[in-house]
Amino acid sequence: MFCFQCEQTAGGTGCTVNGVCGKKFDTAGLQDELTGALIGMSLAVEKYGPNADTDRLMLEGLFTTVTNVNFDNGSIAELTAEVRRATAALAPSCSHGCGGCGGAEEYDMKALWDADADIRSLKSLILFGLRGMAAYAYHAYVLGYVDRKVKNFFYEALVAVAKEETMDALLPLVLKVGEVNFACMELLDRANTETFGKPEPTQVSFKVEKGPFIVITGHDLRDLAMLLEQTKDKGVNVYTHGEMLPANAYPELKKYPHLKGNFGTAWQNQQKEFDGIPAPILFTTNCLMPPRPSYSDRVFTTEVVSFPGLTHIGAEKDFTPVIQKALELGGYAEDKEFTGINGGKCTTTGFGHDAVLSVAGAVIDAVKSGAVKHFFLVGGCDGMKPGRNYYTEFVEKAPKDTIILTLACGKYRFNDLDLGDIGGIPRLLDMGQCNDAYSALRVATALADAFKCGVNELPLSLVLSWYEQKAVCILLTLLHLGIKNILLGPSLPAFVSPNVLNFLVEHYGIAPISTPEEDLKKLLA
Ligand code: SF4
Numbered sequence: 001m002f003c004f005q006c007e008q009t010a011g012g013t014g015c016t017v018n019g020v021c022g023k024k025f026d027t028a029g030l031q032d033e034l035t036g037a038l039i040g041m042s043l044a045v046e047k048y049g050p051n052a053d054t055d056r057l058m059l060e061g062l063f064t065t066v067t068n069v070n071f072d073n074g075s076i077a078e079l080t081a082e083v084r085r086a087t088a089a090l091a092p093s094c095s096h097g098c099g100g101c102g103g104a105e106e107y108d109m110k111a112l113w114d115a116d117a118d119i120r121s122l123k124s125l126i127l128f129g130l131r132g133m134a135a136y137a138y139h140a141y142v143l144g145y146v147d148r149k150v151k152n153f154f155y156e157a158l159v160a161v162a163k164e165e166t167m168d169a170l171l172p173l174v175l176k177v178g179e180v181n182f183a184c185m186e187l188l189d190r191a192n193t194e195t196f197g198k199p200e201p202t203q204v205s206f207k208v209e210k211g212p213f214i215v216i217t218g219h220d221l222r223d224l225a226m227l228l229e230q231t232k233d234k235g236v237n238v239y240t241h242g243e244m245l246p247a248n249a250y251p252e253l254k255k256y257p258h259l260k261g262n263f264g265t266a267w268q269n270q271q272k273e274f275d276g277i278p279a280p281i282l283f284t285t286n287c288l289m290p291p292r293p294s295y296s297d298r299v300f301t302t303e304v305v306s307f308p309g310l311t312h313i314g315a316e317k318d319f320t321p322v323i324q325k326a327l328e329l330g331g332y333a334e335d336k337e338f339t340g341i342n343g344g345k346c347t348t349t350g351f352g353h354d355a356v357l358s359v360a361g362a363v364i365d366a367v368k369s370g371a372v373k374h375f376f377l378v379g380g381c382d383g384m385k386p387g388r389n390y391y392t393e394f395v396e397k398a399p400k401d402t403i404i405l406t407l408a409c410g411k412y413r414f415n416d417l418d419l420g421d422i423g424g425i426p427r428l429l430d431m432g433q434c435n436d437a438y439s440a441l442r443v444a445t446a447l448a449d450a451f452k453c454g455v456n457e458l459p460l461s462l463v464l465s466w467y468e469q470k471a472v473c474i475l476l477t478l479l480h481l482g483i484k485n486i487l488l489g490p491s492l493p494a495f496v497s498p499n500v501l502n503f504l505v506e507h508y509g510i511a512p513i514s515t516p517e518e519d520l521k522k523l524l525a
């Protein structure tokens, strides 16, 4: 196997025996085969045009290969077979006479992994960015939202992965992934806010009340909505986990009184946190870690998430087995207090672009009067590396006249800290999930307009953490928008070759994080 798509890749270069994430070598092979089949399907679509089946399979297929989503060989092989059937259906007769290839050869992923370092790097940036973007497009799609430009770009970019062999051809496409991902995040923002209302600043407790409960994790708000509806009046409470936390701020979700709060912290702590809780856990997206035997009978998956031996809730979305499990386990006998990693008992979320821009006047005045000196966007994915404490320290050490915007699961490093406020504006503003990077960009653009300058001229610095492929597409969006001097950690991606890195440093001033003290000094200079 070869896989180097995430930050915890073996030795910082690539997983070759089994994945550090728990993905087995045969599963990696099947994911490569699936990706090769999707590229083949794109080549056929180039000739014959897409249809509803190929559109859906493109999103499901790419999303399935995102880190910590699908470990189940059976479901991956079945999806690949579906992709092949859809491809064949595009062109019943082909030049080879095989009748099953849609007139296009599947792509052998070995050609990518063995390519020249720079070509491999650029193609990986495109492919991994597409995988992350597919997850966002998928969440919008299940809510009935599709953007033609986004939808068609998946095919176009995968064709380029198969056909283009020069840096000149691939480099613009890398940035185009960022451009299209901006449209995709905008689409998902619209899908979420038009369906569930505009997020409102909401305090979220970490306490678990006595009685049966369900923990739901991942990014899919629609799954949470359906679970809340099905658990209504059943005496079962629901707690968010991980990237589901911001769901507590959406009016159409928080209206359910049995959506009680948030359990646990970021994904990498799940094996410890889920062990021993008297409740089932439902995974709607990444990040699933191989469950320990001590709690695997309580873990359920849905959508493209799958793990051998776990109960999967299919498209009919009947959550009865999860609800039954919650009733059977019964929850805690008494209310139980939990805390965030710094000992805080609650957090506040819901500072999406509408909430922040509704107080834009106050924010602008605070900057003009000097009460607010600088904004930091400290966000992204969390992960295992001990060096990720950097982000906690950075936020703790940021001067009191600075505001921290945050998003995605990296915020669990500091979202229970009480940072106080500046003239009524909270110093820590949780904008939501990783896809809500869209909100951060909307706010940054609005501030730039108000101060009649570019985003790079604002007193704003981006200090990002990455782990999986959604972070890749977001980073590409930031580059597409011309945002400079981003600090990235805890380590730089293995799939960025030295030449490509030089390009990013020269044109965008990207740099690795160093120490909180040094970085703060540099950014505030
Ligand atoms: Fe390794 Fe990450 Fe790939 Fe898993 S997803 S196999 S940890 S590089």
Ligand code: SF3
Binding pocket: 219, 242, 243, 267, 286, 287, 380, 381, 382, 408, 409, 410, 433, 434, 435, 467, 468, 470, 471
């Ligand atoms: Fe976290 Fe997995 Fe990336 Fe949506 S849940 S940010 S790591």
